[in-house]
Amino acid sequence: MKTVRILFVCLGNICRSPLAEGILRHVAGDIPVDVDSAGTGGWHIGNPPDRRSIAVALKHGIDIASERCRKVHPGDFDAFDLIFAMDRSNLADLRAMAPLSAGHKLHLFLAYTKGTATDVPDPYYEGPEGFETVYSMLFEGCSSLAGTLRERS
Ligand code: 4NP
Numbered sequence: 001m002k003t004v005r006i007l008f009v010c011l012g013n014i015c016r017s018p019l020a021e022g023i024l025r026h027v028a029g030d031i032p033v034d035v036d037s038a039g040t041g042g043w044h045i046g047n048p049p050d051r052r053s054i055a056v057a058l059k060h061g062i063d064i065a066s067e068r069c070r071k072v073h074p075g076d077f078d079a080f081d082l083i084f085a086m087d088r089s090n091l092a093d094l095r096a097m098a099p100l101s102a103g104h105k106l107h108l109f110l111a112y113t114k115g116t117a118t119d120v121p122d123p124y125y126e127g128p129e130g131f132e133t134v135y136s137m138l139f140e141g142c143s144s145l146a147g148t149l150r151e152r153s
Contacts, residue, residue: 003032008035023138040072048069
């Protein structure tokens with residue numbers, strides 16, 4: 001099976017999308033995927049994920065501490081097969097940046113994976129429980145996605 005190249009996108013690339021990246025890599029197992037994440041905003045470029053995302057991932061046996069924040073760039077629309085926005089605002093920002101030819105690659109993550117037009121909420125101003133909620137939503141979506149990719153392989 002051809003390697004599927006998947007990019008997760010949120011606003012800061014320190015809370016939600018690095019967590020999604022780590023979870024998908026973990027649940028994909030031997031499914032051939034290339035996974036990365038990026039932000040539409042550039043405030044944290046070069047930084048590791050938020051310590052609360054690192055902590056919730058570790059609690060579930062996933063190490064995301066070596067990930068580094070980067071911003072979405074135009075080459076991403078060519079370099080990836082599937083580009084998942086965490087929320088509708090991220091999706092609107094991506095649509096505004098993407099060439100028309102890449103429009104079919106852009107999806108709201110939980111709409112594509114779970115069939116529910118639900119945002120993964122920004123937990124940046126929340127406590128640890130907000131990060132647990134986000135972890136659960138991402139784990140469900142990534143597990144579904146891994147199942148779909150496995151069927152295709
Ligand atoms: P994320 O959360 O989009 O899930 O990474 C945020 C992190 C930082 C900021 C906003 C959202 N910020 O404004 O710095």
